[in-house]
Amino acid sequence: MRGRKFKGLRGWAGKPFHPPLTDIPIGAYVIAAALDVISFVGQDESWATEVYRAATYVFTAGLVVSVFTALTGFWDWLRSTEAGTQARRTANAHGLTMVTVTVIALANVLLRWFAYYDDAYTGVVILVLSVVAALLVSVGAAIGGELVYDYGFNVETAGDSPVWHKSEVDVLPGHPNGSEPAPAPSEPPATPASPEPAARPPA
Numbered sequence: 001m002r003g004r005k006f007k008g009l010r011g012w013a014g015k016p017f018h019p020p021l022t023d024i025p026i027g028a029y030v031i032a033a034a035l036d037v038i039s040f041v042g043q044d045e046s047w048a049t050e051v052y053r054a055a056t057y058v059f060t061a062g063l064v065v066s067v068f069t070a071l072t073g074f075w076d077w078l079r080s081t082e083a084g085t086q087a088r089r090t091a092n093a094h095g096l097t098m099v100t101v102t103v104i105a106l107a108n109v110l111l112r113w114f115a116y117y118d119d120a121y122t123g124v125v126i127l128v129l130s131v132v133a134a135l136l137v138s139v140g141a142a143i144g145g146e147l148v149y150d151y152g153f154n155v156e157t158a159g160d161s162p163v164w165h166k167s168e169v170d171v172l173p174g175h176p177n178g179s180e181p182a183p184a185p186s187e188p189p190a191t192p193a194s195p196e197p198a199a200r201p202p203a
Contacts, residue, residue: 003172009075014156018072019148025069026141028062029105033134039122048121055122055130056112063105070102080154087151094147097140104133 004012011017035055039048077095081088108129116123122130147153163171 007079009072010079010154011072016072016076016154018069018076018154019144021065021069021072022141022144025062025066025101025105026137028058028065029101029130029137030134032056032059032062033130036122036127036130040124040127043121049119052119052122056109056117059105059112059130060109063102063109066102066105070098073098076154087147087153090143090147090151091153094140094143097136097143101133101137101140104129104136108133 001012001015004014006012007016009017032055035051035058039051039055042048042051073095077088077091081091108126111126111129116126119126148155162169
């Protein structure tokens with residue numbers, strides 16, 4: 001991390017907090033929805049209860065991590081976008097989608113723990129909430145990906161960086177020009193040019 005500027009809740013330059021945190025709730029909501037579908041389909045089986053419980057724990061873990069994900073995302077939105085720009089509008093769409101997902105996830109988890117905890121399998125209400133959350137979080141993730149891969153949001157653009165040059169020297173932050181310069185290839189000494197013949201005097 002040496003040489004990287006610390007940006008508070010946004011993380012370090014080139015190592016932001018928000019993108020890796022998003023992987024956990026996104027994965028959790030999609031996996032939990034799949035488990036709920038399995039439990040609902042296999043409701044007559046003895047294992048349906050265990051699958052439902054597993055979905056509850058996975059959904060709850062995703063919701064807990066989403067608190068930190070939302071905080072870092074809000075700070076990114078506040079510090080990295082400007083009102084009136086397409087980047088801000090796209091970030092707004094991403095944020096509103098994810099806030100909606102979080103509200104649905106919170107309702108889902110509360111119902112799981114306080115209303116339907118003793119159910120033998122995933123019920124219709126929980127199933128609908130889980131599937132809607134999984135679909136919406138996938139849409140929100142796609143919009144977030146557009147911010148990064150289309151707009152370069154929070155990407156530390158290196159320009160003509162040595163990382164794209166053929167070299168055995170790794171580029172690390174904190175060094176001049178990104179890294180210690182690679183040794184220049186040796187070139188054979190130039191052959192001195194032959195002197196031109198002196199002009200003959202006129203006959």
